[in-house]
Amino acid sequence: MDFLKVTGELKKEVEDEIKTFFEIELQSVENDTLCDFYKDIRHHTLLGGKRLRPIMCIMAYCGYSDYNPKILRASIAFELLHSSSLILDDAMDEDVIRHGEKTFNAIYADKFLKSTRFDINPYYDGGNWIKKDGFFQLLNIQRAISRYSYGLSVLGSNILYALSGKAIRSSGFYDKTVTKAMIMQREMYKILNEGQLLDILMEQKGGNEDKYFEMIDHKTGILFKYPLRIGLLFTEKADIFSLDAYSTNLSRAFQVHDDILGVFGDEGTTGKPVDSDIREGKNTLLVIKTLELANENQLKKVKAILGNRNASSEDIAEIKEIMKICGALDYCIEKESQFIKTAKESIDPNMKESSREFLTQLCDFIIKRKY
Incomplete structure (x- = not known):
């Protein structure tokens, strides 16, 4: 199988x-403002991305059944839900760049600023900084x-979640199976939000491996597990849990590799700043192991730089070198x-050969990718 050709x-x-x-x-949106909002949501969903979740859903289905166009419509639910999670994640993390372009929240920050016609020019005059109300005007516009x-961003995320359910409902599969898929989709969304909560709390409290x-x-992991489960569900003959071990291990490898790319990747290829994880002090596995393995002197430097949004490029380079020397990267x-x-060892041997081969090659792609 030519993996890149198939994908x-x-x-x-x-x-x-x-x-x-x-x-x-x-076609059903008559309000011009809502129409523009939906177009922005569509743009965000189609911006960059590998479409792995829908592709995994399709290949899981085809592992036990002949291809059916209905699975294509059902599969896009997972790209819509993934896009929903990214919009919210970027807003919570205050990220402004994804796939080399502005994030959803950054786009609407620009639109709001332009609509206020706020004039920044007076603040180039030092006299305006002497007046107390000058500072408060800036603070108020920032808060707004x-x-x-x-x-x-929250509304855009919510709408995409609703649309993901609509994609499943409009797939054309049997009503009984669609109902089961909808229950699973809602459970998936709940667990996804729990993950976001755990992520935020880890930033405050720290964490271990x-x-x-x-x-x-x-x-x-949930964005790997449920596309496979629901793809298997629509076959109406496969065990929907048969690829759970595969998805758990694959998603963990995917995220660890993302952590590595977030620090050691090429910004032009990843489409995201490669210093943001360090500046924001994110609790990635790379950071967790660095804090665990670094010696006393290295640890002092890491703690002084990690989470410092004003860290210099030299500071970032120093942390990267420590990550290598202490063994965290390895x-x-x-x-x-x-x-x-x-x-790879967890792939169901009862699947059709084409799907087994795809899932195997997907494993290799996950840790060899540069983006």
């Missing part, structure tokens, strides 16, 4: 189906922009390799 073809089919889905949805962009993977299983590379090995 490229399926990616195009998925994106075409998403476009068709939104075209139908927009933050509130507006965050609020619209066990807590990290508990959070990842909720937040990242640990993460070995860990993702272990997860991939276990994932």
Whole structure:
């Protein structure tokens, strides 16, 4: 199997189906403001991305049944739900760049700022900083922009969640099976939000490796597990839990590799700043192991730089070097390799050969990717 060729073809089919889905949805939206909002949601959903979740759903289905166009419509639910989670995640993390373009919340921050016609020019005059009301005017506009962009991000995320359910309902599969899929989709969304909660609390309280993977299983893992489960559900003959071990190990490897790319990747390829995880002090496995393995002098430097949004490029380079020297980077590379090995061993031997081969090659892609 030519993995890149197969995924490229399926990616195009998925994106075409998403476009068709939104075209139908927009026909029922009469309000111009809402229409523009839906177009922004569509743009965000189609911006970048590998479409792995819908592709995994399709390949799980095809592992036990002949291809049916209905699975294509059902599969896009997971890209819509993934996009929903990214909008909210970016808003909560105050991220402004994804896939090399502005995030949803950054787009609406720009729109709100332009609508206020706020004039920044007077603040280039030092005299305006002497007056107390000058500072409060800046503070008030910042609070207004933050509130507006965050609020619209939450609404955009909620709408995408609702649309993901609509994609499943409109798939054309038997009503009884669709009902089961909808119950699973709601459970998936609940667990996904629990993962986001655990992520936020880890930022405040810190965490160890066990807590990290508990959070990842909720937040990242669920977006691997349920596309496979629901793809299997629609076959009406496969065990929907047969790929759970595969999805858990694959998603853990995926996230560890993302952690590595978040620090050691190429910004032009990943589409995200490679210093943001360090500046924001994110509790990635790479950071957790660095804090655990670094010596006393290294630890002082790491703690002084980690979470410092004003850290210099030299500071970032120093932390990266410490991550290498103390063994944290090597640990993460070995860990993702272990997860991939276990994932491959967990593939159901009863699946059709084409799907088994796809899932095997997906494992290799996950830890070799540069984005």
